[in-house]
Amino acid sequence: MVKINGKTEAAAGMTVDQYLETANYDSKRIVVERNEEILPREQYSETILRDGDVVEIISFMGGG
Amino acid sequence: MENQFFVDSELLPPEALAKKHALETDPSSRKNHMEYLPGMERIQSDVCANVMEQMNSYDYNKYTAKDVKAALEHETCTIEDFKALLSPAAEPFLEEMAQRARLETSKHFGNTVYLFTPLYIANYCENYCVYCGFNCYNHIQRMKLTMEQIEHEMKVIADSGMEEILILTGESRAQSDVDYIGEACKLARKYFRMVGLEIYPVNVDEYRYLHECGADYVTVFQETYDTDKYETLHLMGHKRVWPYRFDAQERALMGGMRGVAFSALLGLSDFRKDALASALHVYYLQRKYPYAEMALSCPRLRPIINNDKINPLDVHEKQLCQILCAYRIFLPFVGITVSSRESAAFRNGIVKIAATKVSAGVSTGIGDHESKYTGKEQEGEQGDEQFEINDNRSLDKMYQDIAGEGLQPVLNDYVYV
Amino acid sequence: MNDDKLMIGGHEFESRFILGSGKYSMSLIEAAVKDAGAEIITLSVRRANTKDQENILDFIPEGVTLLPNTSGARNAQEAVRIARLARELGCGSFVKIEIMRDSKYLLPDNQETIKATEILANEGFVVMPYMYPDLNAARDLVNAGAAAVMPLASPIGSNKGLATKDFIQILIDEIDLPIIVDAGIGRPSQACEAMEMGAAAIMANTALATAGDLPMMASAFRSAIEAGRKAYLAGLGRVLTRGASASDPLTGFLRD
Numbered sequence: 139m140v141k142i143n144g145k146t147e148a149a150a151g152m153t154v155d156q157y158l159e160t161a162n163y164d165s166k167r168i169v170v171e172r173n174e175e176i177l178p179r180e181q182y183s184e185t186i187l188r189d190g191d192v193v194e195i196i197s198f199m200g201g202g
Numbered sequence: 203m204e205n206q207f208f209v210d211s212e213l214l215p216p217e218a219l220a221k222k223h224a225l226e227t228d229p230s231s232r233k234n235h236m237e238y239l240p241g242m243e244r245i246q247s248d249v250c251a252n253v254m255e256q257m258n259s260y261d262y263n264k265y266t267a268k269d270v271k272a273a274l275e276h277e278t279c280t281i282e283d284f285k286a287l288l289s290p291a292a293e294p295f296l297e298e299m300a301q302r303a304r305l306e307t308s309k310h311f312g313n314t315v316y317l318f319t320p321l322y323i324a325n326y327c328e329n330y331c332v333y334c335g336f337n338c339y340n341h342i343q344r345m346k347l348t349m350e351q352i353e354h355e356m357k358v359i360a361d362s363g364m365e366e367i368l369i370l371t372g373e374s375r376a377q378s379d380v381d382y383i384g385e386a387c388k389l390a391r392k393y394f395r396m397v398g399l400e401i402y403p404v405n406v407d408e409y410r411y412l413h414e415c416g417a418d419y420v421t422v423f424q425e426t427y428d429t430d431k432y433e434t435l436h437l438m439g440h441k442r443v444w445p446y447r448f449d450a451q452e453r454a455l456m457g458g459m460r461g462v463a464f465s466a467l468l469g470l471s472d473f474r475k476d477a478l479a480s481a482l483h484v485y486y487l488q489r490k491y492p493y494a495e496m497a498l499s500c501p502r503l504r505p506i507i508n509n510d511k512i513n514p515l516d517v518h519e520k521q522l523c524q525i526l527c528a529y530r531i532f533l534p535f536v537g538i539t540v541s542s543r544e545s546a547a548f549r550n551g552i553v554k555i556a557a558t559k560v561s562a563g564v565s566t567g568i569g570d571h572e573s574k575y576t577g578k579e580q581e582g583e584q585g586d587e588q589f590e591i592n593d594n595r596s597l598d599k600m601y602q603d604i605a606g607e608g609l610q611p612v613l614n615d616y617v618y619v
Numbered sequence: 620m621n622d623d624k625l626m627i628g629g630h631e632f633e634s635r636f637i638l639g640s641g642k643y644s645m646s647l648i649e650a651a652v653k654d655a656g657a658e659i660i661t662l663s664v665r666r667a668n669t670k671d672q673e674n675i676l677d678f679i680p681e682g683v684t685l686l687p688n689t690s691g692a693r694n695a696q697e698a699v700r701i702a703r704l705a706r707e708l709g710c711g712s713f714v715k716i717e718i719m720r721d722s723k724y725l726l727p728d729n730q731e732t733i734k735a736t737e738i739l740a741n742e743g744f745v746v747m748p749y750m751y752p753d754l755n756a757a758r759d760l761v762n763a764g765a766a767a768v769m770p771l772a773s774p775i776g777s778n779k780g781l782a783t784k785d786f787i788q789i790l791i792d793e794i795d796l797p798i799i800v801d802a803g804i805g806r807p808s809q810a811c812e813a814m815e816m817g818a819a820a821i822m823a824n825t826a827l828a829t830a831g832d833l834p835m836m837a838s839a840f841r842s843a844i845e846a847g848r849k850a851y852l853a854g855l856g857r858v859l860t861r862g863a864s865a866s867d868p869l870t871g872f873l874r875d
Contacts, residue, residue: 143666162669167676169707174700176707194666196704198675200648201663201688202639202775202802202824275857278792300869489793492758519873551872 142193150189152184158195168197207332207435209509211341222339225330225437235442236435242446243405243453249486250448256281257427257479258445265289274302279532284481287528288474291563296520299527303556306534314612315604316537316559317485317597318366319359320400322568323347323386325585327372329439331425333470335506337374338439342507344378345585352386353393358571360393362563362597365614367394368421372588373402373441382407384415391416395614398463402440403450409457418618420454421463422447423501427479428471435470451487461495463539468522469503469514477525481532488533497559498529499538504543504589519548523555530556542591546603549593553609562600564591623852625820627797628713628745628766630684634658635814636844637686637799638837639824640675647833655837659684661715661822663691664705676710686747689859695734703741714739714768716748725775729756731855733763739793740764749801758792768794769822771802772813777826778805781813791817807836807843815845815855 140149142157149157154177158165169196171179177185187193208226210219224231238244265286273283274295286292287299324346327336335342347355360369367390371378383401390397398419399412409420426432429444436442451462464483466476484496500522502514517525522544529538540549540557542564549560565574568585572578575596595603604611625632638657640648652660661682679685687705692698695718697751703712716735720728732748733756740746745766750756752770760768770790773782780803781787791798797819804810810821820843830836 162671164670164674167674167708168667169695169704171704176703179707194704196708196710197667198662198666198685198687198705198710199665200640200642200645200675201665201690202641202661202821272854272857278788297868297870298871304869489795492754492793518875520870520875523870523873547872547874551869555869 139189140187140191140193145194149187150191152187154185154187157187158182163195168195170195206511207509209340211339211508213341214339215489216451218294222330226332229433232433232437233442235436235444236429237443238446239440241405241441242440242443245406245449245456247449247490249452249483249490250445252486253427253479253482256482257475258287258520259565260475260478262289262474265291265397267291267294270295273531276557281482281485281532284528285478287531288477288525290474290529292524293520296524296527299524299531300555303527303530306530306555307556307558309557310404310534312610313608314610315553316366316612316614317364317562317600317604318367318368318396318398318559319364319561319563319597320370320566321352321355321359321390321571322370322533322566322585323352323355323383324371324374324378325568325588326374326377327439328374328376329441330437331388331439331441332435332437333467333503333506333512335586336540336556340508342586343583346382347569349385349389351569353389355569355571356389356393358575359563362575363601363613364563364597365394366396366398366616368398368419368561369417370400371402371459373439375402375440380404380411384412387412387415387417391618396616396618398516399500403447406453406457409454409459411457416618418459418616419461419463419495419497420451420459421465421499422450422454423465423467423499424448424480424483425467426471427476427483429467431471431480446484451483452491455491455494459494461497461537462549463499463537464498465499465501467501467503468517468525473517473521473525477528481529484533484536484592488535495537496533496535497539498533498541499541500526500529501543504592506589507586522548523552524592526552526556542593543589546595550603553604554607560604562595562597564594566591588607623848627747630745632658632684632820634841635820635848636810636841637661637801637820637822638680639822639827642828643833645673645675645678648675649680649829650834650839652680652683654834654841655827656841657683657837659686659713661686661824663689664701664708665687665691670870673799675831684713685710686713686715688717688749689735690717690719691716692716692735693720694728695716695731695738698731698735699738702735702744703742706744711745712743713745713747716746718852727751727771728736728850729753732756733759736760739764740766747799751784752790754786754789754793757790761794761796765810767797767799767819769799769801772800772809773803775802777803778826778829779803780805780809784812784816787813788816807839811843811847811850814844815850817851818847820844 269286338523400421539559689698689701773779799820800813801822
């Protein structure tokens with residue numbers, strides 16, 4: 139299982155690209171952090187999510 | 203040449219006289235005053251560039267009474283305000299400036315006035331600065347005190363009640379090296395609570411050493427910030443190197459000194475520009491070293507041995523007072539020292555407005571404190587004076603006079619850490 | 620007035636009003652930016668929405684500089700992490716450091732802010748630290764490589780105005796970077812007063828978000844900030860004090 143934005147998801151084995159597609163994220167508007175390390179955009183297609191990974195998908199929101 | 207400074211001694215050998223004349227009349231015989239000499243440390247600093255930019259662009263004739271009034275109304279005095287206060291347009295507002303200056307002085311210093319005395323331990327000098335009594339071509343009695351003599355002088359001064367001392371030498375590294383000055387500082391720590399130095403500029407590690415020996419304050423007068431004018435007055439020697447001198451205070455702070463003091467010798471060049479540069483030298487260094495203590499002096503030219511014509515030119519008492527009021531309004535936190543070059547009447551008046559420190563029991567000669575303090579004929583030789591002083595009040599008299607003005611004389615309130 | 624530009628980290632701005640984008644609907648952002656005349660807008664960095672939901676970037680007009688904040692960070696390390704994520708989003712290298720170790724008053728932690736500023740400035744960020752107006756901390760921020768200093772006027776979101784006025788004035792007088800008053804400015808008159816004092820810019824969010832008509836309030840702030848700036852550049856006129864202080868002349872002793 140993979141923990142993504144705090145939720146446990148059955149995403150192990152998928153590439154990051156595949157997951158973003160499935161979950162309906164706009165990959166140009168987000169940044170992915172895997173196990174507290176920023177994942178460069180060009181590695182989304184080759185990086186496979188593994189069991190136990192902690193992933194954050196981050197974007198801009200309103201703020202002061 | 204336009205200055206009244208050159209005096210030839212009949213005792214100079216012909217070669218020395220020829221060299222002196224060449225230096226005075228032929229600029230090509232003089233070294234480049236902007237070039238460092240071997241052994242002079244260079245530090246990275248933008249203070250000088252900032253000061254010079256402001257000074258070079260300062261046109262004091264463009265300021266009007268309106269600018270001066272506005273400056274006096276502002277709660278915080280900006281650089282522009284300060285420029286107005288130093289301008290000729292401010293002269294009619296001297297009383298208003300004095301009132302404001304007194305307010306600022308009392309906010310930062312209460313009604314205290316600090317007392318100190320200088321101690322000249324040697325008058326050898328390897329520079330030819332044409333206005334100075336110690337210059338190497340001036341025929342005077344030269345002397346360098348031994349440690350025993352220094353200690354004797356210090357005892358005499360300490361017995362008068364003085365707690366703060368300023369140790370001075372002529373600017374000769376060869377005759378008065380850093381070790382010699384360091385030993386004098388160690389002795390001074392025994393007799394005084396606060397030790398300042400007014401010696402030739404040195405490198406950071408040397409300032410650090412002198413601090414370890416007990417000195418905590420360094421005074422270096424830039425004489426004039428007008429480099430072209432400086433070149434025509436400081437014809438030979440290490441002191442001729444203007445930029446090394448400019449960075450002396452910063453090197454002293456880098457070496458761990460608690461405080462530094464500054465001044466131009468007013469009357470050498472355009473005094474308004476020199477006053478501006480002196481204060482901005484403090485201003486920019488204070489921003490860079492906010493913990494450092496800063497002080498300004500305001501010496502005017504005085505007659506020297508073998509030349510009684512030297513005088514402060516266009517810097518009359520009113521101009522001097524204007525400068526000091528402007529300093530106080532622009533730099534409320536700065537110490538302002540007024541030396542015995544000025545008259546007793548001037549010093550009594552200015553401590554009520556802007557000055558926070560005055561000297562007393564002053565001799566600018568070498569080894570003559572006992573005779574000056576007690577009237578007793580002293581054994582052995584004595585060295586001649588750097589310049590004629592004007593106010594020769596003793597510590598006791600000065601103390602009483604200050605107290606009589608309703609102010610609080612303070613001998614010292616400082617802890618060496 | 621035309622060459623009076625706000626310079627932050629080598630970037631030039633005409634507007635001196637930095638707009639927050641929190642606590643109001645995204646649909647109002649475009650009108651707010653337009654009526655504020657703002658060239659910089661702050662954003663926070665949060666877990667992403669999916670494509671079905673709105674994305675704030677779609678509501679921000681072209682050419683506006685994004686200033687992500689590190690809100691949510693409780694220490695320097697977390698702020699650095701958030702700043703790096705923000706830069707990875709590909710919208711420039713500006714960052715507003717905001718570190719709170721106090722969730723009741725939301726006061727910034729100056730010590731941690733200095734640490735984060737140093738790390739991020741070394742990584743090439745244009746660092747704009749939000750801070751409590753303390754002169755020593757501000758000097759440390761300058762030395763750490765900040766591009767501006769953003770002292771608070773009063774607690775964030777309080778709309779209480781210039782509670783720290785005297786201390787902000789000290790920063791304006793002593794610090795050679797733009798001083799941008801951030802947090803607590805609730806009314807245009809308060810923004811104007813800060814600008815008259817010599818502040819380089821004003822950052823406001825809650826004052827607008829809680830106003831009756833947000834775009835109209837943005838416009839009111841814009842006018843107030845411009846008025847304050849002009850007054851500062853013009854030089855304020857005199858204030859007459861009541862009564863005179865009669866005393867003997869101090870300069871009677873001077874000789875010619």
